[in-house]
Amino acid sequence: MVDDAGYAFAADPDRLGIWMSDLKRTALFDLHVELGAKMVAFAGYDMPVQYPLGVLKEHLHCRAAAGLFDVSHMGQVILRSRSGVLADAALALETLVPVDVLGIAAGRQRYGFFTNEGGGILDDLMIANRGDHLFLVVNAGCKDADFAHMAAHLSEVCTLEMVEGRSLLALQGPAAEMALARLVPGVADMRFMDVAVLDMGGVDLWVSRSGYTGEDGYEISVPDGAVADFARALLAMNEVEAIGLGARDSLRLEAGLCLYGSDIDEGTSPVEGALSWAIQKLRRTGGARAGGFPGAARILDELTGGAVRKRVGLQPEGRAPMRGHTVLFADQTSSEPIGEVTSGGFGPTIEGPMSMGYVSAQNAAIGTVIYADVRGKRLPATVVRMPFNPANFKR
Amino acid sequence: MKFTEEHEWLLPEGDLVVVGITEHAATALGDLVFVELPEIGMNVVKDDEICVIESVKAASDILAPIDGEIVEVNSALVDNPTLVNEDPMGAAWFFKMKPANMADLDEMLDEDEYKALVE
Numbered sequence: 001m002v003d004d005a006g007y008a009f010a011a012d013p014d015r016l017g018i019w020m021s022d023l024k025r026t027a028l029f030d031l032h033v034e035l036g037a038k039m040v041a042f043a044g045y046d047m048p049v050q051y052p053l054g055v056l057k058e059h060l061h062c063r064a065a066a067g068l069f070d071v072s073h074m075g076q077v078i079l080r081s082r083s084g085v086l087a088d089a090a091l092a093l094e095t096l097v098p099v100d101v102l103g104i105a106a107g108r109q110r111y112g113f114f115t116n117e118g119g120g121i122l123d124d125l126m127i128a129n130r131g132d133h134l135f136l137v138v139n140a141g142c143k144d145a146d147f148a149h150m151a152a153h154l155s156e157v158c159t160l161e162m163v164e165g166r167s168l169l170a171l172q173g174p175a176a177e178m179a180l181a182r183l184v185p186g187v188a189d190m191r192f193m194d195v196a197v198l199d200m201g202g203v204d205l206w207v208s209r210s211g212y213t214g215e216d217g218y219e220i221s222v223p224d225g226a227v228a229d230f231a232r233a234l235l236a237m238n239e240v241e242a243i244g245l246g247a248r249d250s251l252r253l254e255a256g257l258c259l260y261g262s263d264i265d266e267g268t269s270p271v272e273g274a275l276s277w278a279i280q281k282l283r284r285t286g287g288a289r290a291g292g293f294p295g296a297a298r299i300l301d302e303l304t305g306g307a308v309r310k311r312v313g314l315q316p317e318g319r320a321p322m323r324g325h326t327v328l329f330a331d332q333t334s335s336e337p338i339g340e341v342t343s344g345g346f347g348p349t350i351e352g353p354m355s356m357g358y359v360s361a362q363n364a365a366i367g368t369v370i371y372a373d374v375r376g377k378r379l380p381a382t383v384v385r386m387p388f389n390p391a392n393f394k395r
Numbered sequence: 396m397k398f399t400e401e402h403e404w405l406l407p408e409g410d411l412v413v414v415g416i417t418e419h420a421a422t423a424l425g426d427l428v429f430v431e432l433p434e435i436g437m438n439v440v441k442d443d444e445i446c447v448i449e450s451v452k453a454a455s456d457i458l459a460p461i462d463g464e465i466v467e468v469n470s471a472l473v474d475n476p477t478l479v480n481e482d483p484m485g486a487a488w489f490f491k492m493k494p495a496n497m498a499d500l501d502e503m504l505d506e507d508e509y510k511a512l513v514e
Contacts, residue, residue: 055451056426056477246425246451319429319473321449346428346451353429375447 026072027167027224028231035235035242043140045073048244055246059348062213062251063389066173067243068234075143076163076221079134079154089134092157093127096150098270098293100280104129109195109208111278113270114149119295119302120266121273122149124258128195128208135195135206137168137219139260166206167227172217172251174392175239180218183233187218192393200230212248214255214391253354254347256313256386262324263311263342263356269295271302272358274311279303309339310364313386314355314372318379321345321353322372329371330363332378338363338370347388354388355381397500398509399460404484405500411467411491412500414460416448419513421483424450427476432468433490439465441499446489448479460503462495 023046032039037048048070050058061067081089090101099112109128113121123142128135138146147162154160171180181188186198190209198205206221222230234240243251249259258264264273281287285300293299316322326341344355355372363370366385371378397405402420406413421427429449439445439459446457468490472478479487494500504512 050425054426056428250451320431320447321429321454323454346449348451 024073026070027227028070028072031228031231032070032242037242037244040245042245043073045140047073048242050244050246051242053241055244055250056348058241058243058247059250061241062173062243062247063215063349064173065239065241066171066175066179066217066237067213067247067251068231068240069170069172069243069248070167070231071170071219072167072227073140074168075136075138075140075146076166076168077136077138077143077147077150078161078163079136079150080132080159080161081157082159083157084132086129086132086134089154089158090129092154093134093150094283094289095292096153096294097125097127098279098283098296098299099127100282100289101127101134102289103280103282106131107195109135109193109210113264113275113278114146115270115293115295115299116266117294118266119269119298121260121264121268121270121275122146122266124260124264124275126208126210130195130197130206141261163221165224166221167224168219168221169227169231170211170213170217170219171234171240172211172213172215172243173239174216176215176217177394179234179237179239180220182237183230190218192216192395200226203230209394212255212257213251214257214387214389214393215251216392216394249343250345250348253343253345253356254349254387254389255391256356256388258311258356259343268311268358269299269302269307271299272307272309272311276303306361309358309360311342311356311358312364313384313388314341314344314357314370314381315384315388316353316355316372316379316381319353320374320379322355322374322379322381326355326357327373328357328359328381329373329378332371341372349389356386359383396506397503398506398512399503400512401458401460402513403457403460405460405503406488407497407500408491410493410497412461412463412494412497413488413491414457415488416457416479416483417509417513418483421480421487424448424452424455425480426451427479429454430472430476430479430489432470432473433465435465435468437465439463439492448476457489459492461492461499463492464495465490466493467491 113124211217323344339359341357431447433445444456
């Protein structure tokens, strides 16, 4: 029966660039092994998928107290303008993302995505204004392509630096503030989507109050040489447990957040992906800086006229999870699919199955009952609002 | 107790056989979140896919270990799939079968052979 000793991750391995050899290690590799983590290949890195606590308990612990994640595989990029004027870098980046970058205040960050000429999504990212430069955090599987993309389009105006020698941790959950403030008191003063550079006994931490779980929490860039001690100091606290990629996936899915490569990709537009909220009015038709990003014709058109399909949340009626690539139908008998699940599984906090996927626009209204082909049976699921589990941000 | 290479255990109980999955399998699968059991009275042939189990990681099938009839299922698993992680070799049995041929069990692995397989 157990035909999959390995971890069946929701994402498409080819798209995320998983290599089975020459895996890179983060600076916390030895700590993961010491903690008893089960390591798997993810986006070219040897990463902890779970610790001895197990995915279910790790997930619940993060929602109840605080979870520490090693996300050092993600790309950290510094973008400076050659002129020394930050606005020049912001406006240059706006040619690649449909986001009001210029409007990001110093000490704040904003979610965005690189689009392609077809209006699809090359990657999603965080963009922070750190006073004299922009700081970007991009997905591990896309970071080399993102860097090349930016280098090709922005080099006249900007210098680009792929940050080396710094790890990235996430501390997430209702106890994250209390735990991190013991080491770095300044974090308590930050609110959701603030960014700051804080000193911890001579170590500079680049902190943002954000995350990928729907919980309050922080993402912290730490020099490699200091990261193991920092992680150990956090893990020594009663509130904090190490959390692997397995629970990271179920936490983000309960929060209704997209996994690049599964829920959004080069073939999905931001409007199809239900990410229109991340495109400010100023970049839309009639706005002061409307368009001017790759794929603008399609994306602006869809923002006013709608897309032919939409990413929605799905609540299966029974207990059976509807996982990625499950085919969706309008009713129990039709042979023509209306879409596909892109992420699905069991939500430990909501204590039931949950999925997200794309359905045709006419089937996308909240409350619509559709049918999923699960092992040859058509099982009903209802289109529901996301997140599945309410967000708990400190705004 | 006998074992299959598919990580099931079989325990004779009178003229019936109790079937579950091994601790090794339960650990490898991780926390179970969904169990679908076969129908009572179903006649099954060895290697038929008769149960579906899903863990936090993935879906797997349990195959019929031998020919026979399903005579009882452990419906407690449907309400509480994690019982399989807590007590895979005891309380979390999946179903009881009336074997078409009890001698089929002689072909199965014994405990030492199974241990050698998973080590």
